[in-house]
Amino acid sequence: MARLQDVFSLRHDQAHPDKIDAAIRANVRVSGTNMWVLIFAIAVASIGLNVNSTAVIIGAMLISPLMGPIVGMGYGAAVGDMGLIRQALRNIAIFVAISLFTATVYFSVTPLQEAQSELLARTQPNLWDVLIAFFGGSAGIVAITRKEGGNAIPGVAIATALMPPLCTAGFGLAHGNWHYFFGAFYLFCINCVFIAFSTLLFAKLLKLPRRGLVTDSRRKLHRIVIAVVVLAVMVPSGYLAAGLVKQELFNTKASAAVKAVQQQEGFYILRSLFNHKEKLVGLIINGTGNSDRVTQLLKQRLEAAGVSSPQIKVLYAGGNTDLNEMKQELEKSQNHIAELKGGADIDSVLAIKNHSEDEAVLKEIQAQYPEADTIIIGRGMVWERAGQAKEAADGETAEKNDGAAIENNRQVVMVSMETAEMPSEKEKQRLQAWLVQRYNGMQVRLQWKERLR
Incomplete structure (x- = not known):
């Protein structure tokens, strides 16, 4: 047992507490260098999100100075240094304001206005982002307290991803999209709170000495505030994670049912929509098959998979032309041709044919x-x-x-x-x-x- 404790011990290569304290405080401070590096990092991250380049986004994460004040806030709470906590909070607020301003200006002037997949990925945080921030922050504080920092800090910066959410929030501000803004900013808050929280826990676990005088009553108040903040940030993410799990389970069942019916009936799918809240499966299809039969088969398979009262909507786009309508159109064309004299109005016939074809395509696109x-x-x-x-x-x-x-x-x-x-x-x-x-x-x-x- 003693040997196992030695294997997992964090004491043998821990740096001196004074050295740890100095390193954390140095990263909390705001300087002209940090400001310029932050602006450049935000610009690089915004460009990476704009052109959907993962490599560029990772580079921006590595040069970002945002991690320092967040770690300092958690460390200050652990050692009871209210001055350090206030300094860290003030600097975080300054960094956030500069980041949002820079990102908003960039996304307001860039000609590339489409939200790419890398940007959209930062608009829907959930419980997994909480876990990433917590374990990433834990790795960060352990690395900071070592005599030799190692290569954990760059990995933590990439994993916790503080820059992209702020850039995405700037995109939301630039386009007036509040869903993007609040989703991305909530992800940033998750990262901040749980990096700081993991720093606090490991600073306590490592028994780093107290640096401030805090009464017992004030210490209890701090614990209550920390617990409230952690729960307030974590509970919504848990709710979103539960919805994500339900959506994935429903999508899996719906996809399996659609694939089985498609193989049986032989149609092909133009567009599909799955909604777990309404238990809805919507399909726009073409080819062979009967929409009523497809609807019935899908309902049977989803009920067999455990989905109660599924809502099925199947729409054919082309491929189900009404024979009576076709006959009427043909008769109209024949009558018009019979009225022509010497082929002088052949352009009119072609115009009618083209108009009819364009009108049919327009309806099919509207359906899709x-x-x-x-x-x-x-x-x-x-x-x-x-x-x-x-x-x-x-x-x-x-x-x-x-x-x-x-x-x-x-x-x-x-x-x-x-x-x-x-x-x-x-x-x-x-x-x-x-x-x-x-x-x-x-x-x-x-x-x-x-x-x-």
Whole structure:
């Protein structure tokens, strides 16, 4: 037993308490150097989030000076130094204000306005973020109290990720998106509180000497305040974590049910939506199959998987053309052709055909994207100088003749959409491919704009 205690002992390589105290206090202080490093780190992190670069974000975490005041706050609470606690809180407030200002200014002027996946990942904190902050802070204080710090501190800076949440909060302020702001700032608060809390616990465990005079009554008050703050920060994250677990369990069951029914019926999925709160499975599908039968099969499989009273909504986008409607449209076209004289109005026939086709595509896009604000479909001719022509949306390129610049005209379908948020590149590519197939290989130019707030 004694040998096992020696293996896990933190005493044998612990630095002198005075050295530990000096190191922590030095990192708490605010200097001109720290201010500039913080501004640069926030700018780097904001750019990394903006271009969705994980490597750039990690680099910003490593150069950030935010960890020092947070560790100092926990250490001050452990050794009873109220002056150090006040200094740490003041410096944290200054750092946060500068960080939010820098990030907000950047995201206000950058032309890249779309929220990327790295940014979105910082808007929904949960209990796992509490655990990461606590264990990361524990590793940090243990490393700080060693005679040789080792390589734990950079790892702690990366794991606890103090910079990206503040940058994401700045993005929320710049775009007036309060959901992003409060979600990201809550994640930052989680990291601050639990890094400080783990520092306090390990400073007590290591029996670092007290540095201030605190009465018993004041000490009890401090413990109550610390307990209230920790619980106030942790409880909402626990609730969010429970919702995340329920969502994942529901998604797993729903995905398995959809896959099984898809293999049985042979349809393919354009879009899907799972909502565990409403027990909802929404599908927009195409191909073979019957929507009523798909709905019935999905309901049976979800109930068999333990989901009580599931809500199933299945919508066909194309692929279920009503034969009566098709017959009526055909009769209208035939009657109109019969009225033409000598083919003089052949352009009118083509216009009617194109209009009917565009109207059908518009309805199908509306079914796939009910959240869209505007959908515009038009046809026209495109002119490009072949030497400067961009690759066409369907993979075609302008004609070339021995490298000479050739001017050419081609018919093109223009599809313009406006939504509250920009979709991913994968979603754009999926719609582009679908449109090309829907228009039988015609050249299609897709433009997708984000609604101005």
